[in-house]
Amino acid sequence: MAPVPNPCYRFVSAPAGYPDPAKNFQYDASRTIDPDNVDLKGGFLTQTQFLSVDPYMRGRMDAGTFDCWKVGQVWAGFGISEVIRSEVPEFQEGDILYGIQPFEHYSLHTKYEGRGKLWRVIHNHEDLPLSVYLGMAGMPGKTAYYGMKSIGDPKAGESIFVSTAAGVVGQTVCQFSKAWGLKVLGSTGSDEKVKFLREELGIDQAFNYKTSSTAEEVKKFGGLDIYWDNVGSETLDVALKNMNLKGRIVVCGQIASYNGEDTKGIKNIFHMVYNEVKMQGLHVSTLESQYVDEFYATVPKMIEEGKLKYTEDVTIGLENAGEVLVKVLKGQNVGKAILQMWE
Amino acid sequence: MAPVPNPCYRFVSAPAGYPDPAKNFQYDASRTIDPDNVDLKGGFLTQTQFLSVDPYMRGRMDAGTFDCWKVGQVWAGFGISEVIRSEVPEFQEGDILYGIQPFEHYSLHTKYEGRGKLWRVIHNHEDLPLSVYLGMAGMPGKTAYYGMKSIGDPKAGESIFVSTAAGVVGQTVCQFSKAWGLKVLGSTGSDEKVKFLREELGIDQAFNYKTSSTAEEVKKFGGLDIYWDNVGSETLDVALKNMNLKGRIVVCGQIASYNGEDTKGIKNIFHMVYNEVKMQGLHVSTLESQYVDEFYATVPKMIEEGKLKYTEDVTIGLENAGEVLVKVLKGQNVGKAILQMWE
CATH class of the missing domain: 3.90.180.10 (Medium-chain alcohol dehydrogenases, catalytic domain)
Incomplete structure (x- = not known):
């Protein structure tokens, strides 16, 4: 040749x-x-x-x-x-x-x-x-899986709020959460995506953060056991105020900070004390060795079975x-x- | 009678x-x-x-x-x-x-x-x-001990920054940290207390936050493996920026928030992502059953031996x-x- x-x-x-x-x-x-x-x-x-x-x-x-x-x-x-x-x-x-x-x-x-x-x-x-x-069976899927396993620590019957829920990682977190028996609230930036989250992914509640109040939507949904944070800023502050006892916050991204929009800052850290909330930064690569075999044994099979779209x-x-x-x-x-x- | x-x-x-x-x-x-x-x-x-x-x-x-x-x-x-x-x-x-x-x-x-x-x-x-x-052998000592054991997870040779270091809990955290082989930085509100921390408790570095820049003092001290947070606000923000990989923040109190002085808010949460920082709220009473026997077997003896003043x-x-x-x-x-x- x-x-x-x-x-x-x-x-x-x-x-x-x-x-x-x-x-x-x-x-x-x-x-x-x-x-x-x-x-x-x-x-x-x-x-x-x-x-x-x-x-x-x-x-x-x-x-x-x-x-x-x-x-x-x-x-x-x-x-x-x-x-x-x-x-x-x-x-x-x-x-x-x-x-x-x-x-x-x-x-x-x-x-x-x-x-x-x-x-x-x-x-x-x-x-x-x-x-x-x-x-879903690669890096974004690993981000969702490793983050939920190592920090989110989900138990059936618990509740989770996922920001940027219609993003690739967010969708995957939402679907793992449903598969594991959680009650799921998702936020996203358009009515079409809200519809997609509810009708295609079947999550419990979703809202358009551009036209609804995050504070009111989260309050209506009820206390949070897990918050998957992709944005930081006021969304994180609302979540901090609504975490249940021993709640977990997975800090996956802070979009608002990257673009310099997080001018207000986070004011509800003190809620972490009485509620013993844990908040932890997620970096998928250092968790690879711990979860990679479990991931490949689990996730492709869930996709094949139609549990993950x-x-x-x-x-x-x-x-x-x-x-x-x-x-x-x-x-x-x-x-x-x-x-x-x-x- | x-x-x-x-x-x-x-x-x-x-x-x-x-x-x-x-x-x-x-x-x-x-x-x-x-x-x-x-x-x-x-x-x-x-x-x-x-x-x-x-x-x-x-x-x-x-x-x-x-x-x-x-x-x-x-x-x-x-x-x-x-x-x-x-x-x-x-x-x-x-x-x-x-x-x-x-x-x-x-x-x-x-x-x-x-x-x-x-x-x-x-x-x-x-x-x-x-x-x-x-x-030291009661509630404040338990706060320090349980918080360090459950969240701080100290290893000899690591570094810790303790805010309100001259307070009862702060002093105890500083002394446990020295006894466990950590390098200790403390912040406090007067030159007398700085002198006390350095000379009486023998911690490595201490500064008066009212007359020194917390940002400069922490930078000079070097990266933090643990931050013991009693105050929140800008001190927490400085710590977040200076945490080492897999650093831990014990959220014990947020004095600045209690008095409504935390007007600026926390802006450095995004540093938690790449450094995989863990931040967790501490509530001593729910940790009682896990650590109480270890505490009473350890701390009174350390006081008797002069390891804790x-x-x-x-x-x-x-x-x-x-x-x-x-x-x-x-x-x-x-x-x-x-x-x-x-x-």
Whole structure:
């Protein structure tokens, strides 16, 4: 086989505010690779199938942030790839891998030592579409599952309030909560999403925070055993005031703070004292080793059985990565944003 | 023995702001009791030795608060009493009891069923002054110990920042922390107290928050594994910004909120996410069953061995209860405020 194109998608300059793909990113179609003959140097070669585009990527573009991208580097993110050739014993030709993947068609993993633990072979006994392993059975699903297991500590009959409930993580938290016997309240930003949460996901109560009072909706719903916090700000303050004894707050995101909108600050911390409320920040990667096997043994099966529903927003073509990210950052995607490499 | 006086101290009206003892309380010297002949009705009779006067009592005077006092009732609080006569098998004449005690000279505990667990016999093998069982070996000591054990989770070599470090609970947290091998920073409100914390308690760093910048002092001290929060407000915000990975915040009190001074609100909650910080409200009474035996087996011995130092502010005479409370609320006591019944 002759060399084939191996395009990649680069980060070339840091955006201010929303990225401008034409300015900040570059689709580089100049590179080639010979998949049959390239020297593996004791490593392995993968062909990318699906890539995950997520809001956290915007943060990686700011110099000095955790694990930030260098100017000129190829994007990196969660991906599903197929092993084409391998000289490592863990992976065989045809294996499907999940892990952090450069945004390119083919990837050569030569400096291999110790990197095996960064990849997981997806056996997919449930015969799910592979892209699901980037969504509900991937990082967003893990965020929901690990956060609920390690901090939320749900017990059947308890109540939970989920902010940004129609987001990918929020939807998953809502559905785990229903599956585990919780009473679920969700907040979201449009009447269509309220309808989706009630009718499609079957959660108990949902409201549009732009047209309803969060304080009144939560009060009407009743005391909270768990609050899943994606926003911070006044929503967190309302939750703090309504937590039940020994309530738990999973701090997954603080959208209001990221954009500098959290000007008022949180005033109800003192409610934590008498109610012995626990509030804890969630970082999914450090919980991986503790929950990963349980997750893959549980969640794909729940999806197969129809206990968890998922929606995807699939875009075809690596060259569209930047546009997909902007869509995600503006909340214009409907379901998990997936970049599919090939038709 | 003829009847003897059995004075008591009553709550007669709710204060607005600081209590006015002459108006809000009443020392009632009219009652008598015959200790030798009063009918125990299957219960037991105690003579009060020491009573604890604490800031939380102000809260009990507001109608609708947790366990609030009724107008006209005798004050209740932690006390050390001696059993004078007993018809219950658990307690013998001469036993020293710790528990919730009415503010009166003699107490008849007739409706006894199930109340045994509300009292603990103090064996005092260490021969400590009994008043210590209301301070470092009593509720404030338990607050410090239970909070550190259940939420703080200290490991030798870690760092802790203690707000209101010269208060009774704060001093105890500082000393446990030193005994357990932590590096300790304390904040307090006067240069004398800074000197006390450094020279008497030997903590690593201390500062006067009224004349120094909390943000600069904490930054200079370095990242925090534990923050003991008694104040909330900007001090909590500074701590949130400086927590180490997997740091723990014990929310013990929120003084700034109680007085309505927390106008700015907490803005650094988002730091909890990447650092996986845990923040939890502490309510000592619900942790009692889990830690009480360990506490009494550990703390009196540490005091006997000189590993924990305590200071007391003793006032003699039940008629002074109200004045002592005002002193405590104004922070004018030096050490644990104790009301001693007899010379």
